[in-house]
Amino acid sequence: MTSTQAFDFAIIGGGAAGTLLAVRLLQAAPAGMRIAMIESGEPGRGVAYGSDNPAHVLNVPAGGMSMFTERPDDFVQFLTERDGSADPAAFVPRRDYAAYLANRLAQARAASPAAWTHVRGNAQDVRIEADAVVVTLASGDEVRARHLALAPGNRPRPCPFDPDDTQRVLSAWDHDGLQVIGADDAVVIVGSGLSMVDVVLGLQARGHRGQVTVVSRHGLLPLAHASKKPAVDVDIEALAALGLRERLRMLRATAKRLEVEGLPWQSLMDALRHHVRELWQSLSVADQRRFLRHVVRYWDVHRHRIPGEVAAQLQTLADAGELHHLAGRMDAARDVEGGIEISLHDRAGDVGTLHAQWLVNATGIETRAAHFPNPLLRRMLQSGLARPGPHGLGIDTDAQGNVIDASGIARPAIAAIGSLRLGNLWETTAVPDLRVDAALLASRWLATSSEA
Ligand SMILES: Cc1cc2nc3c(=O)[nH]c(=O)nc-3n(C[C@H](O)[C@H](O)[C@H](O)COP(=O)(O)OP(=O)(O)OC[C@H]3O[C@@H](n4cnc5c(N)ncnc54)[C@H](O)[C@@H]3O)c2cc1C
Structure with a gap:
């Protein structure tokens, strides 16, 4: 009843x-x-x-x-x-x-x-x-x-290909499901944001030794927080009065000026942080569209940062050849004997194939x-x-x-x-x-x- x-x-x-x-x-x-x-x-x-x-x-x-x-x-x-x-x-x-x-x-x-x-x-x-x-x-x-x-x-967003051809796709957010990955298994992670970082850290914590390959369309990784971020002033009103192109020019110039003064760009991002809604809503619809098409990936890696120690850990893995990052677009994945075969093409249009035991979907939020x-x-x-x-x-x-x-x-x-x-x-x-x-x-x- x-x-x-x-x-x-x-x-x-x-x-x-x-x-x-x-x-x-x-x-x-x-x-x-x-x-x-x-x-x-x-x-x-x-x-x-x-x-x-x-x-x-x-x-x-x-x-x-x-x-x-x-x-x-x-x-x-x-x-x-x-x-x-x-x-x-x-x-x-x-x-x-x-x-x-x-x-x-x-x-x-x-x-x-x-x-x-x-x-x-x-x-x-x-x-x-x-x-x-x-x-x-x-x-x-x-x-x-x-x-x-x-x-x-x-x-989570679905994987960018037909999921029916493979049983070897795991979700970055399915913490129990990820336990199936063996210590020596090769893993491909699609998506290079904070969920990817979680997966890599989780694997490391479990003593994973296999190869990890990260694939993302833009080839950008989250940037690190600065250890010290003195507060800086930004004229938000002046910024909001500008179009997207002029705003980006002004932000780049400000970041350069801060660098000369010995201040990190992270201070600038923090100064913008509590005005983002106002900045978004003051863009024209056409500029919002341009932002979504051309700028959002760069914005995301500057805005959604990782602790310095985590960035250092990722760098150590990359230096040891255990973590690779490819810029490319996945087209298909299918199960093959003992693993998964992933087809992709890079930004130059060249086609490639990756083999691994598991593919982890870390493409983020739908x-x-x-x-x-x-x-x-x-x-x-x-x-x-x-x-x-x-x-x-x-x-x-x-x-x-x-x-x-x-x-x-x-x-x-x-x-x-x-x-x-x-x-x-x-x-x-x-x-x-x-x-x-x-x-x-x-x-x-x-x-x-x-x-x-
Ligand atoms: C991996 C990750 C790390 C993050 N880390 C941070 C951080 O460090 N600091 C920070 O400020 N933000 C962080 N964020 C941003 C984060 O999104 C928010 O802080 C927070 O999770 C948002 O909470 P929420 O309630 O909106 O969504 P969720 O956490 O997704 O919770 C939504 C809830 O709604 C329930 N639900 C959904 N549909 C239904 C339904 N139909 N009926 C009943 N229940 C339903 C779900 O079961 C779920 O429990 C992180 C996000 C992610 C994905």
């Missing part, structure tokens, strides 16, 4: 985004309010923080990962309380962050007069009725809420609405309850995060938080952005509820 439960606020997804929002709601909701999180796993883990491998570290120093803007040292304080001491500059294991999120959620639940329910399950569909948003779960059960937040986060693997989002797009975001990235939302339907109307009962807002905001998945968005959404919802 199926059941129906009713709430004031429901959140689909219990990763960092859903947990941050839940904590904010619990902290401020009065007695009598009912809050639900729909999530099949444990809250606070999600894709990023669900890894138990201590080699998988945060890509932001601990001091930058507080859940609360008004208490910037909260994560460091959690680590200190737990471990006796903590370094705000350290890149700690991501599992510590999952423990932090779970701890602060438990504290918020204990202190809140509002009622909390973790609905274990997967949301499959959403419909709007006169007085509620109704979520149907895979079990057939229904959740009714006055306000619904979509926080379904990240799902951000294209037309290719969303999440059935919930596919259904919402099909039914017209949502429409693709700008450039087909994520789903469309208004300035407050309300989801815009296929007819162009923003639905105040359904909001999105996290990577779904990529096309609108560009910077939308990292904790420093999520914590601001979660606090704003919770206070807006609670203000609306008290008016009702």
Whole structure:
């Protein structure tokens, strides 16, 4: 038999985004309010923080990962309380962050007069009725809420070829699945971003000795954080007034000037970090398109950096000939005796073949609405309850995060938080952005509820 439960606020997804929002709601909701999180796993883990491998570290120093803007040292304080001491500059294991999120959620639940329910399950569909948003779960059960937040986060992109021809493709995020790789197995990793780095570090931690070949279309690797990054001033207003080409020219000139002064380019990136939304939204649509076509890969390697020690570890492996990086495009892969054969062509158009025991898909997050693997989002797009975001990235939302339907109307009962807002905001998945968005959404919802 199926059941129906009713709430004031429901959140689909219990990763960092859903947990941050839940904590904010619990902290401020009065007695009598009912809050639900729909999530099949444990809250606070999600894709990023669900890894138990201590080699998988945060890509932001601990001091930058507080859940609360008004208490910037909260994560460091959690680590200190737990471990006796903590370094705000350290890149700690991501599992510590999952423990932090779970701890602060438990504290918020204990202190809140509002009622909390973790609905274990997967949301499959959403419909709007006169007085509620109704979520149907895979079990057939229904959740009714006055306000619904979509926080379904990240799902991996599929491999760039027909997966039916091979059983030897593993996902970079499937930490258990990767255990099948033997110590001497040759591995090809497609994609060269932070997920690739996780895979290489995970293999190293297990004593892997086989050849690792990384293939990416652009041939770029994530760059390292600088050990010291003195703050620098950038005239954001002047930058935002320029077109893309002029902006890039100004940024390059600034980086050169900083270098002359003995300052790292990383200081410039940090100065831009909290203005990225404004910079993205002030680009013309044509310039946004140009950015996506020509600049995004360069932006990503400068923006999503790795700790210096990790960069040094990758370099050591490359120097020893154990890690290769090829710039090329994979065309096909098929299983052959004892392994997998991968066909690719390089940037000059020359065709090549790689042989390995395993191919690991580390191509990152699927951000294209037309290719969303999440059935919930596919259904919402099909039914017209949502429409693709700008450039087909994520789903469309208004300035407050309300989801815009296929007819162009923003639905105040359904909001999105996290990577779904990529096309609108560009910077939308990292904790420093999520914590601001979660606090704003919770206070807006609670203000609306008290008016009702
Ligand atoms: C490997 C990796 C490392 C990262 N490291 C950092 C870092 O160090 N610092 C940082 O600030 N950011 C980091 N990020 C960015 C990261 O995306 C966010 O910090 C965080 O994971 C975003 O959380 P989320 O809740 O939006 O998504 P997710 O972590 O993907 O969580 C989404 C949750 O929603 C659930 N869900 C999805 N669909 C449904 C459904 N239909 N029904 C019910 N539940 C559903 C999933 O089960 C999942 O638990 C990293 C990202 C990745 C991929």
